[in-house]
Amino acid sequence: MTKETVGESILDKIGNTPLIKIEKLTQGLKNVEIYAKAEWLNPGGSVKDRPALRIIETAEKKGKLTKNKSGNQPRGNHPPIILDSSSGNMAIAYGMIGAIKGYRVEMILPENASEERKKVLRTYGVKLTFTNPAEGTDGAIRYVHQLYEKNPDKYFFADQYNNKANPLAHYKTTGKEIIKQTKGRITHFVVGIGTSGTIMGAGKRLKEFNPNIKLIAVEPEHALHGIEGLKYMGSAIVPSIYNENFLDAKIPIKTEDAYEYARKLALVEGLLVGESSGAAIWASIHLAKQLEEKGEKAVIVTVFPDRGDRYFSTPLWCPIEEVVRGW
Amino acid sequence: MSVKVRIPAPLRKLTENKTEIEANGKTVQELIENLEKKFPGMKDRLCDETGKIRRFINIYVNEQDIRFLENENTKLKDGDEVSIIPAIAGGRKDSAFLK
Numbered sequence: 001m002t003k004e005t006v007g008e009s010i011l012d013k014i015g016n017t018p019l020i021k022i023e024k025l026t027q028g029l030k031n032v033e034i035y036a037k038a039e040w041l042n043p044g045g046s047v048k049d050r051p052a053l054r055i056i057e058t059a060e061k062k063g064k065l066t067k068n069k070s071g072n073q074p075r076g077n078h079p080p081i082i083l084d085s086s087s088g089n090m091a092i093a094y095g096m097i098g099a100i101k102g103y104r105v106e107m108i109l110p111e112n113a114s115e116e117r118k119k120v121l122r123t124y125g126v127k128l129t130f131t132n133p134a135e136g137t138d139g140a141i142r143y144v145h146q147l148y149e150k151n152p153d154k155y156f157f158a159d160q161y162n163n164k165a166n167p168l169a170h171y172k173t174t175g176k177e178i179i180k181q182t183k184g185r186i187t188h189f190v191v192g193i194g195t196s197g198t199i200m201g202a203g204k205r206l207k208e209f210n211p212n213i214k215l216i217a218v219e220p221e222h223a224l225h226g227i228e229g230l231k232y233m234g235s236a237i238v239p240s241i242y243n244e245n246f247l248d249a250k251i252p253i254k255t256e257d258a259y260e261y262a263r264k265l266a267l268v269e270g271l272l273v274g275e276s277s278g279a280a281i282w283a284s285i286h287l288a289k290q291l292e293e294k295g296e297k298a299v300i301v302t303v304f305p306d307r308g309d310r311y312f313s314t315p316l317w318c319p320i321e322e323v324v325r326g327w
Numbered sequence: 328m329s330v331k332v333r334i335p336a337p338l339r340k341l342t343e344n345k346t347e348i349e350a351n352g353k354t355v356q357e358l359i360e361n362l363e364k365k366f367p368g369m370k371d372r373l374c375d376e377t378g379k380i381r382r383f384i385n386i387y388v389n390e391q392d393i394r395f396l397e398n399e400n401t402k403l404k405d406g407d408e409v410s411i412i413p414a415i416a417g418g419r420k421d422s423a424f425l426k
Contacts, residue, residue, distance in 0.1 A: 136336050
């Protein structure tokens with residue numbers, strides 16, 4: 001962690017997250033170490049603080065988010081409203097940063113985003129519009145495009161799925177930090193894909209450092225899944241920042257396995273993280289076992305994207321009695 | 328019992344992209360069996376190995392979450408409307424989109 005200083009902005013605390021060694025769930029592995037980037041420790045509670053900050057600051061530098069963007073703005077000299085679709089965490093990151101910098105934020109979410117997320121967003125003063133939950137995140141994406149096209153002067157459309165500042169954030173920060181924190185020992189980078197910003201950006205940095213580092217994406221096994229934040233690319237609107245050829249492999253995961261391992265992370269490692277972290281650790285252990293069978297040594301790094309307490313109202317943690325009994 | 332079933336986007340590959348279909352069953356359980364006959368593969372998506380509806384899938388009968396009714400044994404009658412909603416991050420029993 002960075003040393004404490006007085007007078008820093010909370011924005012300065014984005015990134016530089018700890019790299020945690022997963023000790024207990026990896027018992028039995030002899031030649032493979034697994035580490036997780038503790039992204040839930042970002043001030044907004046998720047990995048999304050990184051791309052949100054870079055998207056906003058890039059727009060500021062390019063003059064897209066200034067008080068003089070256009071004379072047609074509905075409220076005098078207000079800067080345009082930050083607009084995007086999100087399943088929640090990115091919206092929270094925009095909300096937090098928008099509050100600090102004085103921007104209004106409007107977000108389109110599928111209605112089945114968790115109640116905790118909606119409450120956090122309202123607390124940050126974010127205007128929310130919900131789309132049909134049966135249409136998933138793609139429904140929110142389609143809606144936000146329509147809304148922006150109708151009101152281009154009113155909004156700055158952040159467009160996390162297509163904005164190059166998203167992977168660039170991970171190239172400039174996440175990837176660089178992982179190389180430093182592992183002292184260059186990383187051999188495999190295992191990451192869940194949603195927008196794909198993390199694996200595309202940090203992955204590019206890792207490949208430049210050492211082309212032998214393997215990039216492995218964790219993807220839901222089926223289109224119908226319950227792993228918040230992950231996308232099944234086969235059926236989804238594919239983000240333009242995503243390049244499947246850049247990956248070395250994909251590991252499909254069942255929702256039930258992701259949930260089980262998220263709970264184990266809380267119960268055994270003391271890490272209260274969300275289901276996408278459960279998916280990340282399940283896939284990392286799955287890969288580790290394969291590598292051990294081949295007698296390979298490896299240093300796997302994965303990413304735990306967000307906090308588990310954003311899911312208390314969701315099927316991940318309910319009913320909790322069953323979780324305790326099951327363990 | 329003929330009921331109307333709303334299909335979420337991730338399952339529409341199985342229903343030839345139909346967003347709404349007609350199916351039969353006296354209970355939700357029977358409805359799922361009927362869906363499986365009409366659209367093979369559907370049951371595996373909706374239910375786990377023991378036949379229980381997967382934790383991350385919410386099924387609503389006339390806007391009511393079957394978890395607050397009788398789960399798989401929830402009874403159906405002619406003209407009921409059933410919605411399958413992935414609970415990607417929760418889901419709500421009072422969804423405005425079910426109306």
